[in-house]
Amino acid sequence: MIELRGITFTPPDSSEHVLKDVDLTIEEGELLLVSGPTGSGKSTLLGVLAGLVPRFTGGALEGDLLLDGTSIIRTPPRERAGIIGYVGQDPVAGFVTDTVEEELAYGMEQLGLPPATMRRRVEETLDLLGIAGLRHRSLRTLSGGQQQRVAIGSVLTTHPRVVVLDEPTSALDPTAAEDVLATITRLVHDLGTSVVLAEHRLERVVPFADRIALLVGDGSLTVGEPTDILTDSPVVPPLVELGRQLGWSPLPLTVREAKRRAKGVGYPVDRVSLDLTGTETPDKSMKCLSSSGLTVTRARTPVLHDVSIELPAGRVTALMGRNGAGKSTLLWTLQGTQKRLAGSVEVAGKDPAALDPEGRRALVGLLPQTAADLLYLETVAEECDAGGPRTREILDSLVPGIPDDQHPRDLSEGQRLALALALILSADPPVVLLDEPTRGLDYAAKHALAEILRGLTVAGKAVLVATHDVEFVAEVADDVIVLADGEVVSSGDVRSVTAESPAFAPQVSKVFGPGWLAVREVVEAVRER
Amino acid sequence: MSSLLRTAAVARLPRDLHPVAWWVWAIGLAAYASFTTNPLLLLLLVGVVSVVVAACRGEQLWAKAFRLYAGLALFIVVTRVLFRVLLGAVPGHVILDLPEIPLPEWVLGIRLLGPLTREALLAGLYDGMRLGAIVLCVGAANALANPKRLLRSLPPALYEIGTAVVVAVTVLPQLAESVQRVRAAQRLRAGATGKVRRLRRFLVPVLEDALERSMALAAGMDTRGYGRTAGLPAATRRVTSTLMLVSLVGLCVGVYAILDGTTPGWLAATMLGLGAVAAAGGLTLAGRRVTRTVYRPDRWRWPEVVVALSGVVVAAAGWWIARDQVPIAFPAVSTAPQVTLVAMAGVLVGLAPALAAPAPASPLFEPVSETVSEAISKEAVA
Structure with missing residues (x-):
């Protein structure tokens, strides 16, 4: 036609x-x-x-x-x-x-x-x-x-x-x-x-x-x-990745097809209990950020209602929920720019809301939804100079090899995101918040971002990332908080939360049952047998 | 008979009245105000306008504009009076003997302050009230008629201009939102702090955003068929241009003839008539180029006729009073102003919409929740 x-x-x-x-x-x-x-x-x-x-x-x-x-x-x-x-x-x-x-x-x-x-x-x-x-x-x-x-x-x-x-x-x-x-x-x-x-x-x-x-x-x-x-x-989507690694032919395209194929593969069904009996109990005593009773209203409608969350050092927490559930508001409230009606936020003994913008930057870094809003100069080098002495160094450690003379708007989505993130990290905040960073990223760029976030946690930072992307959450997050209508409806370890809510479950756990998150885990478990 | 009544009642079921009807009514009332300085008649007119607005306006955003215009009208009256006090110089009964501020010789004919007379005060008040009443009438039209629907009833030839206005109106709040968002975002990073540099830091992302948005909108409109035109033969285009030129010349000469008292009256009328006919012809021909249709157009039914006619009658009454009852229309400042039955009845006809116009359509669903980013940016600026 x-x-x-x-x-x-x-x-x-x-x-x-x-x-x-x-x-x-x-x-x-x-x-x-x-x-x-x-x-x-x-x-x-x-x-x-x-x-x-x-x-x-x-x-x-x-x-x-x-x-x-x-x-x-x-x-x-x-x-x-x-x-x-x-x-x-x-x-x-x-x-x-x-x-x-x-x-x-x-x-x-x-x-x-x-x-x-x-x-x-x-x-x-x-x-x-x-x-x-x-x-x-x-x-x-x-x-x-x-x-x-x-x-x-x-x-x-x-x-x-x-x-x-x-x-x-x-x-x-x-x-x-x-x-x-x-x-x-x-x-x-x-x-x-x-x-x-x-x-x-x-x-x-x-x-x-x-x-x-x-x-x-x-x-x-x-x-x-x-x-x-x-x-x-x-x-390729995770299911196809799985099929390729396990040598399935034809490749499974739907969860249903994969589930029927998976019957032949021996695997432990309940990964959640497996994990709980395991030795990996995270040390949650190191709290970078703690907040309690956060309430934010707009024209007498509550946007956030009595939200209490804690971000432990060295862990990535994912923030999920519908469009308009209050995810962005929560991030801006934790950062201190958004005024709150009640509740408290504490980072390193201080309340970011009580500080000036510079003081806030040193406590909490926030990457906003439109990363381009942060950039205003003509070349990457100028941006790095304006951002502080260590910005270029940080940028190279995040994504090496971005040329100095390139215009920030000509960078790929992933590179631009890294530049904006480097500008924020130059103040060396112990807490890093990211608002929908995966928008417009392909699988490779998402994987690179996941590596960056992992790197931040190794450096002892607490990371909170708001996202819709369940596969990205499965790859990167340790904990998950689900918001609905301005309230926390579930929070906890990523395996138990995704096991509870099918809407937030990645494809692998739909096929192999609750607790299984990444293709890599399944492949390893199957190969062990 | 009863079925006829029922059909008539259908037109009064809740709906938005045709915006043009409201404008004709409001312009009629404004014309009446311009024909008189009688404070009693003007007060009556203000009362009529207020009653109709209170009875007929809906709950949409623009309906709240009336209060704004009322404030503006009041401001005009006060300024007018203050200027009279400042530049007095009307002989009559002195109320307050203010000292005159001496001015140099060469400022002839201007006097600062000096004795304040009752006549000066009243003249300022009457004049201010006239202008205030006209402004209030325009405000009433704005509060009663949906501005976007008004643009939809433009003749097809002017469609492009109408769309441009609608787009501008929609884009403006988006720009404000983007300004707030960028401001909040720029505080998240270190950067230039100098005055000029800071402005740049904040303007560049906003302008880039605005440019991207307008490109996206232009692309969106283009892919949906905006700007499709029917091919017209060259001859028709030439006729259209000629008609437009003739109408321009005719209207200019006609207006000049009216304003210049020495030109014979027949010339003014002929030229104005010629100009109007040519303009109508030109617009119709040019409109053929546009092939678009209107979804659910506003219909012109009997309440519209009543509303528009009432405006015309009020204007005619004003014109008649200004010509035949000069002392009523322009009362002297030395005696108390008087009114006649005809002058009052003329204003009261303007109440007709309060009885004839249907109730406004039920208000649109109001925002259940704005987008989160909007909320943040608003807070962030505060």
């Missing part, structure tokens, strides 16, 4: 091809997953389909894009609107109107559809996405998952033949992400719409994909069945 022929794209001021001689055919009614490491050109490929590349990015595009045999490569995005629906990475940034109903109608208004048709389609779409109750709501008051569904709905109303989605679940909590994915599969199965989806957190999407288009970073594209592509893809 839609055909890319020999697409080559060269970004401005560069001679390297992001896409090189790419051929791809999108079939009617299929779900095509575009995967690959960060910076391999996933967004560029989607942008070519929507017409945004090179119009909004600059650069040189060669090759042809055919719709049913007619070339549309020169057609501007607005003229493709009725055929190709595009939802960008941040749905909020693309909203034009301010209520749900008007947003759904906006695309149809531009196409000039008759009012009766518009009315009917808005109702149908509201039902299809299960958001009828939100119709009059202001878009800015919706939760992340709801916003994403409205954004998808707003392109569906024009009945496009292909829906193009750029990382639709990367900012969402596990449950909201499930909702959005369920919506997407409903589109493919019930309406027969083709969906092209870019994602680097593969674990949830792979089971639904009909084909995978893999970009490996050198500009070439490989397309094929999921099991074939994943055999030697550089980015």
